[in-house]
Amino acid sequence: MRCSWPLALGLGWVLTWSSASLPTWSQGVQQQASLAWTEAYVAALERQTDLVLTREPLSAPLTRLELARWLTEFFGYVPNPKQVQEIRDLEPNTPDYWTAQAVLQAGAMRLYEGNEFRPQGDLTRLEALAILVRALRLPAPSQADIERWMALYTDAAEVPEVGRALVAMAGEAGLLVNVPDPAKLRPNRILSRGEGAVLLHQALVHRGKLPPLPPPVAQLRPSPAPVAKSVQPEILQTRVIPEAGVVLPGQTVTVEAQGTPNGKASVDIGDLVRGLPMEEVQPGYYRAVYTLGPQDSALSPDIRIQLSLNGLETRVQRRLPQLALGKVAPPRVEPLFPSSTPLPQPAPAPPTPLAASHGPRITAIRLHPQRDLVEGDILTIAIWGDSGGVAQFDLGKLALNQPMREVRPHHYEGTYVVAPTHQATNPTLRVVLTKDGLSQEYWEIFPFSIDGSKGTRPTIQPASGPVVAGPPRIFSVTTNSTNLRRGEILRVTMQGDPGGRAAFRIVGVTPEVEMREVAPGLYETQQQLPSNMQPVNNGIIEVILERGGQRAIQTSPSPITIAP
Structure with a gap:
């Protein structure tokens, strides 16, 4: 008999099953019945990977470790060695240990009390659905949606109260394939490997990674809900990357929000930018990326997010006391991603030998x-x-x-x-x-x-427009650094009239190097400085813009030095 323990399902839900709800002997016998209906789903998964899912019987119980392996393979989870969690029942630095770290860090799976992963533990259908709901990051349903989904199933009473929303989310994502009776969820039945493969297949279909198979008769769907004339939008979660440290000109700040889908979202970042549009990258998930300009600066900025839908609007605001944007005195935290531009550094301390049991950092x-x-x-x-x-x-x-x-x-x-x-x-x-x-x-x-199929001149050159009389205009010239060494990357950016041919050179040192128009009027190139390049002291960078048979030339305001 399967022991009773708390089961962390997701969104903060914790369920406890009593022995009365555990699978019965008759359910175990039914689980050994033919799983031929799952074979098409298994075959579709095997075509996408080197894994051979049929190496073990499809009727065998799916273990937590095997599901973790599937998730890392098909969802591309990669562990970060800096964010390891203690796992008491897996040997450190083994493949299984890093597989568990990957799914834990991704938020798809969680540890039991005592920091146990229980790699050989089995899974109920409801537990597996909870893991996939977290992996897909599905938006929370309304109470009306929950009731519509639960009304479809004759065994809805077996679903704990806190698991009802989970069923609705899984249903909206197309994960509820119930064989042989489409009207029975069987939430507490031990999941077989074949059934687990079906759930994984449907999750990948939801993500657009696999084409759907013909709609199964075992999949029910409620009637569409009445369309409300006005729904107050909600912002449920926000995230800013980074939330602390220093972001210098040329680097980016990413703002994400989870809320009501199909809305229109924007963000204010301090006083730097107002009304920056946020793209709905998937239903209910909005994102904006802002690149700091040379003059941008803000200390402990406020982040204000607005979400509007059907004429109604919701706003949230956060202050980030440990974040510095631009060239301002930083708060007392270490930068998450330091600038590649060398900063004055104190004299390095004499090296100390590394302990034999520790690797480099x-x-x-x-x-x-x-x-x-x-x-x-x-x-x-x-x-x-x-x-x-x-x-x-x-x-x-x-x-x-x-x-x-x-x-x-x-x-x-x-x-x-x-x-x-x-x-x-x-x-x-x-x-x-x-x-x-x-x-x-x-x-x-x-x-x-x-x-790499994009970027050649025929595909990147913008459509030609009316040529303005007179020579083309150059508005600005910038470089990523004015102090470089051979072998490093020099990036030159120019803003000017669109639709031209652009190039740059270091006067007296290099020939003209072509620049690409990456956006209308924005020209850019990146070049790795040759290892045998002659040193340059206070060199002059010159950009050229040609259009309509006329040419404009402008120099960078700052000289460049290239050391050996």
């Missing part, structure tokens, strides 16, 4: 640029950590074991250039720092896409 990481990448773009991976090591990185399957250089003490950099054949969505970045025979690894999901 990676203390911070920064990726630039923070946007979708196309052909020719250069992604710079910068890490801060123990000096004197050997660093390398992988970026999905696009770049493997790429070397990183210690450009200055404790600061390593590596670069990746997008090739025409490279394509990936949210690839996993893996950084390894090795010193004295010991290593530390860092994983992060690159939150943008890479598409």
